[in-house]
Amino acid sequence: MTMFEELFALACSATLTMTVSADEKSGRLTVNVIPKPRQDAGEPGLTQPLSLTATPQEFDAGFIEALRGYREVRQSLAQQAEATKEVIEAAKAASVKKASDATVKAGASKSAPAKPVTAPAVSASGNAADDEGEDDASQAAVAGAAPAATATAGDESFDLFG
Known part of the structure; x- marks a missing residue:
């Protein structure tokens, strides 16, 4: 994939802010890719920015791979957060059902003929x-x-x- 294809894939799950700064003395660039998730905004790992510092030649050689790895980790984290959310919702539903069953059972024993x-x-x-x-x-x-x-x-x- 090209750099813009990787950015597009990453931007499909989050709005991105990118900053680029240069240090003339060292000849290095710093690129920050800061996601603002559209969903799961409460998950702090999904808002972790990618911050890279390298020479322009190093960016040419490895920036696409760095973006790909970052995107894949973010997807994995988002999937884990979603799976955890589903488990919590299932546990909550089971707890509500247990409480409801206990209430019905307690009500049935109280309504037994006196x-x-x-x-x-x-x-x-x-x-x-x-x-x-x-x-x-x-x-x-x-x-x-x-x-x-x-x-x-x-x-x-x-x-x-x-």
Whole structure:
């Protein structure tokens, strides 16, 4: 490829700013190719400029190869950033699905039919058994006390709601 074909290929993924400066004493040029990505602007590696200093003859011999290598690395980095973005989005979607499933499951266990509350025990005088010293079992039934947590052998989950 020619220099302008390489620049065109690089400019397809980013707007380029080029600066060229010369040092008369050393006979060298410095060429800076600074990309401004159109996409993935948050990826710092894609904004890394290419800065080369060489003689004009060295640029004639190797500038096209330097541009090609730079373009290929930028493409690879952009592909890696895109792949990472896809992995993060997939993980986020899986996390949302897990949370949604857990919410549905928790809602289903809360909506299970409630156990009937038995009527208060009535004493021989016809009054409700709310005096001190009355039968503890009848008071627990009136209050609708929650059953104790249960677990089966080998099962580490506890049923706290029924």
